Amino acid sequence: MPTGVRVAGLMRAPTPTISAASSFFFLFFFLSSSCIIVVFSASDAETLLQFKQSLTSATALNNWNPSVPPCENHKANWAGVLCLNGHVRGLRLENMGLKGEVDMNSLVSLTRLRTLSFMNNTLVGSWPPVITKLGSLRSVYLSYNHFSGEIPDDAFTGMKFLKKVFLTNNEFNGPIPSSLASLSRLIELRLDGNKFKGQVPQFQIDTLTKLNVSNNELDGPIPTSLSHMDPSCFSGNNDLCGDPLPECGKAPMSSSGLLKIAVIIIILGVTLAVIAAIFIILNLRNQPAALQLGKENAGMINMEDQDQKKYVNAKQVAAGVGDGYRSIESSSSSVAQATRRGGADHGKLLFVRDDRERFDLQDLLRASAEILGSGSFGSSYKATILSNAVVVKRYKHMNNVGREEFHEHMRRLGRLTHPNLLPLVAYYYRKEEKLLISDFVDNGSLASHLHGNHNLEEAGLDWATRLKIIRGIARGLSYLYASLPNIVAAHGHLKSSNVLLDESMEPLLTDYGLSPVANLEQGQSLMMAYKSPEYAQMGRITKKTDIWSFGIVILEMLTGRFPENYLTRNHDPKADLAAWVNNMIKEKKTAQVFDTELGRARESSKGELLKMLKIALSCCEEDVDRRLDLNQVAAEIEDLNDADLSDDDDDDDDDDGHNFSPTSRHIHIAV
Numbered sequence: 041m042p043t044g045v046r047v048a049g050l051m052r053a054p055t056p057t058i059s060a061a062s063s064f065f066f067l068f069f070f071l072s073s074s075c076i077i078v079v080f081s082a083s084d085a086e087t088l089l090q091f092k093q094s095l096t097s098a099t100a101l102n103n104w105n106p107s108v109p110p111c112e113n114h115k116a117n118w119a120g121v122l123c124l125n126g127h128v129r130g131l132r133l134e135n136m137g138l139k140g141e142v143d144m145n146s147l148v149s150l151t152r153l154r155t156l157s158f159m160n161n162t163l164v165g166s167w168p169p170v171i172t173k174l175g176s177l178r179s180v181y182l183s184y185n186h187f188s189g190e191i192p193d194d195a196f197t198g199m200k201f202l203k204k205v206f207l208t209n210n211e212f213n214g215p216i217p218s219s220l221a222s223l224s225r226l227i228e229l230r231l232d233g234n235k236f237k238g239q240v241p242q243f244q245i246d247t248l249t250k251l252n253v254s255n256n257e258l259d260g261p262i263p264t265s266l267s268h269m270d271p272s273c274f275s276g277n278n279d280l281c282g283d284p285l286p287e288c289g290k291a292p293m294s295s296s297g298l299l300k301i302a303v304i305i306i307i308l309g310v311t312l313a314v315i316a317a318i319f320i321i322l323n324l325r326n327q328p329a330a331l332q333l334g335k336e337n338a339g340m341i342n343m344e345d346q347d348q349k350k351y352v353n354a355k356q357v358a359a360g361v362g363d364g365y366r367s368i369e370s371s372s373s374s375v376a377q378a379t380r381r382g383g384a385d386h387g388k389l390l391f392v393r394d395d396r397e398r399f400d401l402q403d404l405l406r407a408s409a410e411i412l413g414s415g416s417f418g419s420s421y422k423a424t425i426l427s428n429a430v431v432v433k434r435y436k437h438m439n440n441v442g443r444e445e446f447h448e449h450m451r452r453l454g455r456l457t458h459p460n461l462l463p464l465v466a467y468y469y470r471k472e473e474k475l476l477i478s479d480f481v482d483n484g485s486l487a488s489h490l491h492g493n494h495n496l497e498e499a500g501l502d503w504a505t506r507l508k509i510i511r512g513i514a515r516g517l518s519y520l521y522a523s524l525p526n527i528v529a530a531h532g533h534l535k536s537s538n539v540l541l542d543e544s545m546e547p548l549l550t551d552y553g554l555s556p557v558a559n560l561e562q563g564q565s566l567m568m569a570y571k572s573p574e575y576a577q578m579g580r581i582t583k584k585t586d587i588w589s590f591g592i593v594i595l596e597m598l599t600g601r602f603p604e605n606y607l608t609r610n611h612d613p614k615a616d617l618a619a620w621v622n623n624m625i626k627e628k629k630t631a632q633v634f635d636t637e638l639g640r641a642r643e644s645s646k647g648e649l650l651k652m653l654k655i656a657l658s659c660c661e662e663d664v665d666r667r668l669d670l671n672q673v674a675a676e677i678e679d680l681n682d683a684d685l686s687d688d689d690d691d692d693d694d695d696d697g698h699n700f701s702p703t704s705r706h707i708h709i710a711v
């Protein structure tokens with residue numbers, strides 16, 4: 041047997057230590073070079089390193105260091121690795137600039153692998169047959185690569201747990217494998233943007249809710265089982281027909297009909313373009329320079345947002361900010377220096393950290409910018425400068441605060457450092473304009489992961505990950521309370537879109553500590569869904585105001601439901617999240633409270649789920665005196681025993697919720 045023979049199909053040992061594993065490895069090579077066949081158990085680390093070797097470009101995986109285990113309990117030490125109970129449960133190698141032909145043979149020994157994602161890289165090669173052997177997989181994401189060739193018809197046979205398959209924008213060809221159509225748990229299938237030919241197979245899967253086979257070379261009738269899908273799922277193919285597309289055999293519209301429609305579209309288009317041009321010209325006249333952030337790429341910025349229009353048209357803002365931005369010059373001065381010079385910081389970007397590459401406002405103005413969203417306190421843009429992506433948030437309700445006070449407060453925030461806080465990097469101050477700059481977090485927010493807007497088509501969050509996020513939030517909050525003892529609500533704006541998630545799903549709190557510089561009268565009427573009743577109704581802020589918001593975030597993670605604003609018109613009081621959960625418990629429907637995306641964890645980890653539910657409801661106690669304080673919440677969360685956290689089997693059908701009472705195990709939920 042030659043040296044360097046591929047280690048394939050090996051059995052896994054029960055978690056060998058890394059040093060032991062390495063010596064096994066050496067033993068293997070020594071023996072194999074002596075032509076003796078030895079079968080030993082590969083550790084997760086060895087497996088992953090072998091996999092990495094097959095890539096021609098993998099600098100993003102430089103921290104895959106053999107002297108550190110990839111997983112320690114639920115903590116991942118290696119980039120892109122997802123862990124559960126000390127084992128690799130997923131690979132999330134997205135947007136990492138990976139190149140080469142993936143050799144996935146070694147991955148067979150990762151018997152607990154649930155998620156495999158290589159999206160947005162430059163990987164080549166044909167359908168890796170070994171994927172079929174990864175029987176534990178729940179989701180496969182290969183979209184936006186250069187995988188090619190035909191996928192064998194039986195490629196998915198035996199992958200009985202598979203729920204999501206994403207192959208978008210590759211170069212796969214040949215027929216859609218019929219084994220895909222027999223996956224009994226498939227929920228989402230994306231095959232768009234390939235070169236699949238022939239007919240769409242008969243999918244008889246009740247669970248399949250999202251399908252996209254557009255932009256392929258498919259033809260023939262669409263199976264009746266898919267006729268309820270949106271027509272756009274089938275567009276851009278050679279000759280697909282039948283519901284929801286036009287009937288098979290029906291002649292396409294006559295050329296004169298098409299011509300009429302084209303003329304109408306052109307007339308409408310021209311009219312809209314003229315209106316848009318007039319609107320843009322009028323707007324640009326009034327527009328402050330600050331809004332020209334990324335103006336070379338203005339098309340990327342959505343200026344149509346209502347809030348933003350109000351902001352743009354405020355003359356006061358336009359005058360003040362315009363001046364400020366015209367006097368921009370390169371600034372590397374520290375905040376302290378700028379403050380000492382008393383007012384010399386007009387128009388400058390002030391960095392609050394020394395470990396950052398400096399850029400100035402001109403760089404920001406030149407950078408390509410993309411609007412991320414407009415929230416209750418302002419709008420956020422993503423800008424790419426010197427190959428770094430940053431987020432610039434323009435705050436609306438901060439014009440009561442004085443210059444010195446603002447500088448002082450930003451300095452204080454700039455000193456905060458904790459693994460669960462997104463650090464403030466820099467800021468800009470003018471009386472009428474405040475910008476705060478932080479790093480862009482690629483993995484999105486807890487809100488987008490929970491409620492499905494995550495543009496990387498992320499798999500659902502399992503219980504272990506949710507628990508890790510809750511713990512991280514509690515730790516971040518505890519640090520904030522210890523570091524900012526003079527601020528009554530040290531976060532002041534906790535909600536799921538202000539919890540960002542890093543590569544290893546650690547939460548990073550953002551938008552924190554701003555209550556001393558925000559105009560609270562505006563804040564009070566905003567973001568009600570997360571605001572405690574005493575704050576929302578009477579403007580009373582206490583040390584426990586953040587605790588209420590934290591409770592709502594935990595409930596959101598347990599239930600998968602978006603919290604309702606209980607002060608909106610036509611609001612059903614029973615629909616606000618805390619009230620809804622309390623009501624369900626009263627009606628003895630506790631099991632139905634939990635998010636179905638939690639899968640079998642709803643049964644196997646129900647002790648932990650119930651304990652967490654109890655903690656959340658104690659945070660959402662209307663009586664402030666009875667509400668837990670942060671120390672109690674943090675301690676209870678840390679105490680939760682995760683030893684029996686189960687693997688997420690994702691079997692949504694198992695728990696009908698009827699034999700699951702709030703008093704099961706040793707926990708009692710007060711109702």
Ligand SMILES: Nc1ncnc2c1ncn2[C@@H]1O[C@H](COP(=O)(O)OP(=O)(O)OP(=O)(O)O)[C@@H](O)[C@H]1O
Binds near residue numbers: 431462478484567
């Ligand atoms: N540093 C960041 N990296 C990545 N995404 C971010 C970052 N900061 C904010 N976002 C996302 O950008 C979007 C807009 O954020 P923004 O803070 O402007 O509004 P919001 O959080 O929805 O509401 P609010 O203004 O009330 O805080 C949100 O989806 C948020 O999760």
